[in-house]
Amino acid sequence: MNKEQLKLIVKRTLPIPVRNYLKSQWQRDKLYPPFGKVGFGNLRSLKPISDCWGIDRGQPVDRYYIENFLADHSSDIQGRVLEIGDNSYTLRFGGDNIKKSDVLHAIEGNPEATIVGDLSNANHIPSDTFDCFILTQTLQYVYDLQSGLKTIYRILKPGGIVLATLPSITPLSDAQWNKCWYWGFTTVSTQRLFEEVFTPANIQVKTYGNVLTASAFLQGLASQELRKEELDYRDSNYEVTITVRAVKPQVMS
Template sequence: MKELVKSIAKRTLPTPIISKLAQWRGVEYSLPVGKVEFGNLRRLKPISEAWGFDRGLPIDRYYIENFLANHCDDINGRVLEIGDSFYTNKFGGDRVTKKDVFHAVEGNPDATFVGDLTSADHIPSDAFDCLILTETLQLIYEVRLALKTIYRILKPGGVVLVTVPGITQLSDIEWKNTWYWNYTTLSAQRLFEEVFPPANIQLKTYGNVLTATSFLQGLATQELRKEELDYCDSNYEVTITVRAVKPQVTL
């Protein structure tokens, strides 16, 4: 195997033979050095610096909405969402009996709670059937304190639906000064296990090398095929999702 790799690296064999040998030995053949065509990607600035919002639906939003659609039955009863109630309305429908919005600063007319998730004593305990936290935890430095608040304010049996960024650009003018963390499956798992029972946590990642590259360039969902978007490769975590349930009997 080592000799085959060396031969491929040195290109001492004709390309068709290298390709056949690589397939036979279970090695995925890649283009020789100098043969990659960069096209529109040979650039030092991304195609879009706004995650693709200016071109269509950003790739991470495709993953976020797939995750929420897959767990739409959890969005019921009294629901708290961060920033606005867009996803509560889109995926909760008439299953939702009361909508609440949490916002970090004053001035949001839709907000029913304002403050800091790390010290939110004004939010009642055991109050919510569902919390929707999309792309929020990376903006909170004391994330462990925020998770303790989330656990406290969920009803027993309540569900929190969370998305956090993995591979992403950091181009948002509004949030770049408070963007503290990017996550991996392992870091998200460890953090949630500090608060929720491990058996009550489900994690799923979305992304592959093509969607990661496209997302970094700011391409939109509409510029890729569905089978390209839906292929998941755990080596390229664009979006990490967590579904965590508070036990019926609180710990």
């Protein structure tokens, strides 16, 4: 009796729960590491290695992806640039191409802010103002996403560019900000959200991450604890960071 004949007899004679159990037992023999032999080491804990995204150990894994994305699009960071919270990325990646730097913060009290307001309710920000908007890890805090994206589109100049990053696989490590962390994202949801406002042809959505970097990020390991080839490998099944480059169309003459 060959293997195929045995499978046929099993399929015809055994109930489904028994067949599924036998299948799982047979598959264990093919697993590597074998079932029950995985070495968890330092990961066998109900607490992460770092509970602040790995900032205490070095550069957080998601920041590796965010900063590589901005570096790849540094030529877009020019003219009048708006950034959330502070202008560190504006100065770092825009350099001498910056004519004016603005900082948007949602609430009063940030000494670096030149504009105070919520993206979903920001009629006081003039339309057609900014050449570039650096929007890193912010949209998860905007409950009314559609209104927020409409504001982003409105305040960009024709031809202006938003460089946005969004979290997908991530720990929620900051108790203060967790209270207003509303959303997680996927490539599909991100694409659809931006297509509701921007022209689809003017949107580029990319993802970064893999099972190793996702696990490392959840544990709070720093990017320096991984190899470059490990960080740069992309597996769309494990989206750590989603990036968007969206352009507001030029005015048609």
